[in-house]
Amino acid sequence: MCGIFGHVSDGRGNQMDGVKAALLLQALAIADQSRGKHSTGLAIITPEKAILRKKALSGEEFVSQGDTEFLFKSRILACLGHNRFATAGAITDRNAHPFAVRVDGKWNFGIHNGCVGRTRRLAKIFQVEEADVDSETVFRAIARQQNGGVKVGEAISKVSEVISGSADFAFVYLNRFREKALYLWRSPDRPLAVIDARKLGLGRWFCSTAEIFEKAWASLRGILGNIEKAGLFEAAPYRLYRIEYGPHSDLEVTAVRELECRPVSGCRAERNYAGVLGEGGRQLSFLSDGSEDRRLL
Numbered sequence: 001m002c003g004i005f006g007h008v009s010d011g012r013g014n015q016m017d018g019v020k021a022a023l024l025l026q027a028l029a030i031a032d033q034s035r036g037k038h039s040t041g042l043a044i045i046t047p048e049k050a051i052l053r054k055k056a057l058s059g060e061e062f063v064s065q066g067d068t069e070f071l072f073k074s075r076i077l078a079c080l081g082h083n084r085f086a087t088a089g090a091i092t093d094r095n096a097h098p099f100a101v102r103v104d105g106k107w108n109f110g111i112h113n114g115c116v117g118r119t120r121r122l123a124k125i126f127q128v129e130e131a132d133v134d135s136e137t138v139f140r141a142i143a144r145q146q147n148g149g150v151k152v153g154e155a156i157s158k159v160s161e162v163i164s165g166s167a168d169f170a171f172v173y174l175n176r177f178r179e180k181a182l183y184l185w186r187s188p189d190r191p192l193a194v195i196d197a198r199k200l201g202l203g204r205w206f207c208s209t210a211e212i213f214e215k216a217w218a219s220l221r222g223i224l225g226n227i228e229k230a231g232l233f234e235a236a237p238y239r240l241y242r243i244e245y246g247p248h249s250d251l252e253v254t255a256v257r258e259l260e261c262r263p264v265s266g267c268r269a270e271r272n273y274a275g276v277l278g279e280g281g282r283q284l285s286f287l288s289d290g291s292e293d294r295r296l297l
Contacts, residue, residue, distance in 0.1 A: 001035050001036065001085050001113060001114075001190075002035055002036045002082060002083060002084050002085050002097070002112070002113040002114070002208075003032035003033070003034070003035030003036055003082065003083040003113065003207075003208045003212065004032075004080075004081065004082055004083075004097075004111045004112070004113050004170060004172055004192070004206070004207070004208050005025075005028040005029075005032050005081040005082075005205070005206065005207040005208065005212070005213070006025075006078070006079050006080045006081050006111075006172060006182070006205065006206050006207075007021060007024075007025060007076065007078070007079045007202075007203060007204065007205050007206075008077070008078045008079075008182055008203055008204045008243050008245035008249075008251060009021065009076060009077050009078070009202075009203040009204075009245060009251075010203065010245070010246065010247055010248075010249050010250070010251055011047065011075060011077050011245075011246060011247050012247060013201050013202075013203075014201075017201045017202065018075060018076065019072065020201075020202060020223065020224055021071075021076055021202055021203070022068075022071035022072045022074075022076070023220055023223065023224075024202070024205075024216060024217065024220065024224060025042070025068070025071055025076075025079055025081060026063055026068045026071065027216035027217070027219045027220055028081060028207065028212070028213070028216040029042070029059040029062055029063055029068060029081055029083070030059045030060050030063055030216070030219075031059075031212050031213075031215045031216040031219065032059060032081070032083045032207070032208065032212050032216070033058050033059035033060060033083045034212065035083055035085060035113070035208060035212070036083040036084045036085030036086075037058035037059070037083070037085070038056065038058075038084045038085055038086045038091045038096075039054060039055060039056045039057065039082075039083075039084040039086075039091065039092075039093070039095070039096035039097070040054065040055060040057055040058065040059045040061075040062035040067075040081075040082070040083050040084070040096065041053065041054025041055070041081070041082050041084075041096045041097050041098050041111075042054070042067075042068070042071070042079060042080070042081050042082075042098070043079065043080045043098040043100070043109040043174065044070075044071070044074055044076050044077075044078065044079045044080075045076070045077045045078040045079070045174065045176070045180075045245075046074045046075050046076060046077060047075060047077065050107050050109070050176070051070060051074065052098065052100055052107075052109065053067055053070065054082075054093060054096035054097065054098065055067060055093050055096060056091050056092055056093050056095075056096060058083075059083050077180070077245050077246055078174055078180070078182060078245045080097075080098045080109050080110075080111050080172055080174055081111075082096070082097035082098055082111040084096055084097055087115050087134075088115065088116075088119075088132075088133055088134045088135075089131075089132040089133035089134070090132065094132075095132055095133045097110075097111045097112065097133075097135065098110060098111045098174075099111075099131075099133070099135060099136040099139050101139045101140055101142070101143035102143065103143050103146045103147055103175075103176075103177040104146075104147060104177055106176040106177050107176065108139075108143060108173065108174055108175050108176055108177065109173075109174045110135070110138070110139035110142070110171065110172065110173045110174070111135075111171070111172050112135035112138065112169060112170070112171050112172075113169065113170040113190050113192075113208060114167060114168040114169035114170060114187070114189070114190050115134060115167065115168055115169075116134035116135065116137065116138060116163050116166070116167045116169065117134070117163070117166035117167055118163070118166045118167075119131070119134045119137040119138075121162070122137055122138070122141055122159070122162055122163060123137055123140075123141070125141075125162055126140075126141035126144050126145065126159070127144065128140040128141050128144050138159055138163065138171070139173065141155075141159045141162075142155045142156055142159055142173065143155075145158065145159075146175075146177055152173075152175050152177070152179075152181075152183065153183070153240060153242075153256050153257055156171075156173065156183060156185065156240060156259075157240070157257060157259050157260060160185065160238075160259045160260075160261055161259070161260045161261060161262075164187065164238075164259075164261035164262045165262040167187065168187050168189040168190055169185075169186060169187050169190055170184075170185075170186035170187070170190035170191065170192040170208065170235075171183075171184070171185055171186070172184050172206065179244065180244060180245050180246045180249070181242050181243065181244045181245065182242070182243045182245060183240060183241065183242055183256070184206060184235055184240075184241045184242075184243075185235070185238070185239065185240045185241065185259060186235050186237055186238075187237055187238065187261070188237040188238075190208075191208055191209050191234070192206065192207075192208065192234070192235040193206065193207050193208070193209060193210045193213060193232055193233070193234055193235070194206050194232065194233055194234075194235055194241070194253060195207065195210075195213060195230055195231070195232045196230060196231040196232070196251075197229075197230045198251060199229045199230070200224065200225045200226075200229055200230065202224065203245075203251055204243055204245075204251045204253070210232055213232075214227065236255075238258060238259040238261045239255055239257075239258055239259065240255070240256040240257050240258075240259055241253055241254065241255055241256065242254050242256045
């Protein structure tokens, strides 16, 4: 298994809000290493540029060696974070997540928890080079379609349909082609929580589990405010979500489409994560009334 986490912002917060977001991302890189210590990586989007930093280090080592210092020097509009437990591909800096793919001159980024399986078939169908890490092949297939004129939601749907019979997954894809948006989707076996911290001036977040997010929050000893003010929901399996980020965004979560997927029959490694966050809100310990998210979704 791997751990995924991240953040989107409207960029309208003050300097202290930016420091708080950087601190929480740093804390998540450490807390999330419980799901994988083979490598750690971050991709961020600022108003000026994209920055990717990833190394074959545990989250704690990544932070202690100064690889998160750039977070405090950046105005972060979006961030993807990942802690890898390697199941395919060598343990190297290059094979750490996030992975970058180019769409019409723009760098997009993706992260994944799970295993894909049958990537040779996937690569053949979408006419891309099979990568050393199965996750990267997925993002290459999405980007190849986008470069061919397919809309991002349709590209994600087609790839998910192909892999769903042999894959367990929680994916996050940051798309910068003709929009500024984050896409999230998962299978039943892989958890994914979406957190609303807008009332605290901290935008939207996602994390593999609510427990990891709460642990990271608590490690900052009250700096971020009362977590009870944050709302949270568990992403529904095979539903594609979109969050627009940036100055013109309200950071609302929208359900884009239901994905056409098949039951898993192949990739079984590290499975049995269905229900980690529980049915009907079990373990959603800092959920407020949640009415906004439930109404929207």
